Amino acid sequence: QGSYKPEYKMSLVLGPAFPWGKGGEIWADLVKQRTSGRINIKLYPGTSLVQGDQTRELTAIRQGVIDMAVGSTINWSPQVKELNLFSLPFLMPDHAAIDAITHGEPGKDIFKALEKGGVVPLAWGENGFRELSNSKRDVRKPEDLKGLKLRVVGSPLFIDTFTALGANPTQMSWSDAQPALASGAVDGQENPLSIYTAAKLHTVAQKHLTLWGYVADPLIFVVNRDVWESWTPADRDIVRQAAVDAGKQQVEIARKGLTGGEPAVLKDIAANGVSVVKLSGAEREAFVKATRPVYDKWKKTIGEGLVSKAEAVVAGRQK
Amino acid sequence: MKPDVPADAPLPTATLIDEAPGMAPVKLPLALEDWLAVLGLAAICLITFANVLVRYFTDQSLAWTEEISVFLLIVVTLAGGSAAMARDRHIKIEYFSESGSPERRRRMARFGALCSALFFAVLGYLSIRLVWDEYRFEETTPGIGLPKWWYSIWLPVLSFAIAGRAFGLFLRNARRQEDRT
């Protein structure tokens, strides 16, 4: 065991104004309280410790540039290929399916992969399902996507998925994306609803929203390994439990307003003149079919064993 | 119509980036870095322009261009930065370093070059650590999914190039002609 630092650096993509950052804040507060101030954590939203380059975050944690983080499975998938599991199109139909994976056997396998990747994973959180918006038309079937220019997360799996659906996926930094949406250089984008509302995307012509939940982005609470080993076993337990507690609260916050009979968030969005489409089971099935080849191709890359386990726990989930 | 000066008057900018005056010539040809930077910049232009054209005249887009362009930007920066080091063109406050006796000016120029050489050598060493780490953990690039070290290996290589150019500048400053107007 080494000496404790006066302050630990926690990296976050979004600040406490968002459910994501709130989770980080709760974790930091719980740790400080329960260790009586032995472990002090400062939040760095906007992945500012790596100049905002989100895909560099996990490497930076491993190298001690960042001490801890609440990070996104999508952002870390270039480093840990198993994390692509959550980006498999239409693997998870609902929140119960996410929970079945993260809290079940597949979640443990993913934590092992992260440990092999050089960091200490502690708990799960949630960024939410990614939904589709565009300026042209309501999207109910794969054919509606034909020719739409969509800004998507720039990863090979996402590009494959949208190409399979007949859309025209474009990779673009978020800073370029917003003016591009405003000017019509691209037609649409996909993001969790919290981003859609926070970035006021209805003001940049994104008037058609499709709730299709094609992928979800769980968050993971991690600590740098050297930092972890510098703490006493008692403090490690405290930090781990705090992460689990914070993760639980964070998931609740992220889902608040999304579940229930008449979700509050959707009412607010519709009030802005946005046409909200929720896919029926049959409609969703058409998308599942269209993306099946991508799914099968990536199942091999991610690992047949892990994906099969995930499929099994999703099928057996309690609804 | 009689223009005030011929439209094809000699271009003043050509004189803006001449080699550092009053100094011994560079031994290792700067053409290495110059060509790397020029080709990189030309490639960025062509790729980005192709992307605009493809997007407008077809229904496709070249999804991979962003990652390649950003990588080329880094190559252009480091290669251009290396050439600029040899030509002593990096931004600095010359107000104090360019005043005083020739001897004092020479000493400060050598100090600046030595600091640059040391820093970029350290940067080169640390980036080897970075590249090794990315290689060992089999990291892939977020956009295309290529091995990450294919890109990042250029960082140590070109950092050492800049360090070498800075050290060369340090040596050439020692031999620099006493007076430069």
Next chain:
Amino acid sequence: MIAALLFALFIVLMLLGVPIGVALAIGGGAAIALANLATQSFGLLAVPQNFYAGLSKYPLLAIPMFVLVGSIFDRSGVAQRLVNFAIAIVGRGPGMLPLVAIAVAMFLGGISGSGPATAAAVGSVMIAAMARAGYPGAYSASVVGAAAATDILIPPSVAFIVYSVMVPGASVPALFAAGMVPGVLAGLALIVPAVWLARRHGMGAAEAKLSRPAFWPALKDASWGLAAPVLILGGMRAGWFTPTEAAVVAVFYGLFVGMAVHRTIGVRDLFPILREAAETSAVIMVVVALAGIFAYALSTLSVIDPITQAIVNSGLGEWGVMALVVLVLIVAGMFLDGISIFLIFVPLLLPLVQAYRWDPVWFGVILTLLVALGQFTPPMAVNLMVSCRIAGVRMESTIPWVLWLLLAMGLAMLLVIVFPPLALWLPQRLGY
């Protein structure tokens, strides 16, 4: 303690003539190592990580592109034809050539993204012409150097791109739109002392005797140049391309005009043009990347918040703090180039902007106005350096003229500070 070392090391190295980027990185690196003595490699892997991450930003691609655009239009023969067209409009007489120089510099500002490139383009055409008309070299160099400073305000602008990358709340299109009115205002403000000084000192007496180009042929000749900003700014506005792509479109448009229409650029000129642009932008971006190391050290040392608190609670008040910021940046602008000013001062000033709830776009315009002033404030003044070299005069000789021009643009800046809508009306109107 470590924070004090960070600043002290950086300032001492910088004053000793170490390249500014290297001084920033050494100061930052030393601070990181001292603060992380117990961490693996002293936490120094943050150095390559931040260097690399600082560069891996797509919007930064616009910097070499707009520098290249400046380089190309510099040689495309456009400036000469714009000058003839402007003379055809305003006619001949004392004070007219400086007016033309300012107008053409502003117009080229709508194509090029950096001040020195515009100073070179306008200077190469205007300074010799003004000499023949009887204007002293020092005066001409001052007018051209000051006029070219409007370039970084009138979009496109490398300065705004750097600011936008550093300030997430200020998008490139919003900043570009916000710079338009203040840029034109600054240009108009320069015309007043330029013409007044010319008349008062009886300069350009020979100008009236020079021939005035015919209007229509001059318009026809200038049309390719006149269309350029329409294409660049209009295309961005119309959604044909993003700001980054707009720069590339301008590159190919400029090459087409220079190689096929005016035939001032040959195939063999391409290498020097690209080399010059690559090196100039590399010099800028090396500072951007190295400043990332400094910024990491600064944010992890947690020194900014207490300093901000101290300033906010100092009793100076909002306007007092703004006056202090302006004063500090005017002094900094005397010695530092624009990019370094942004990279050093934006991280320090941003918490103040948040504390007073200043609009980040408006603040970006003010900073850019201050940087523009710095571009022709001796002793370190990039634009004047270029124009003085073309005019063959020493920078000291420009001081009697340049002071008036500084005063005029300074007043324009004061207007933008007092009336924020001057900057913010257009972006709001355009919906950014």
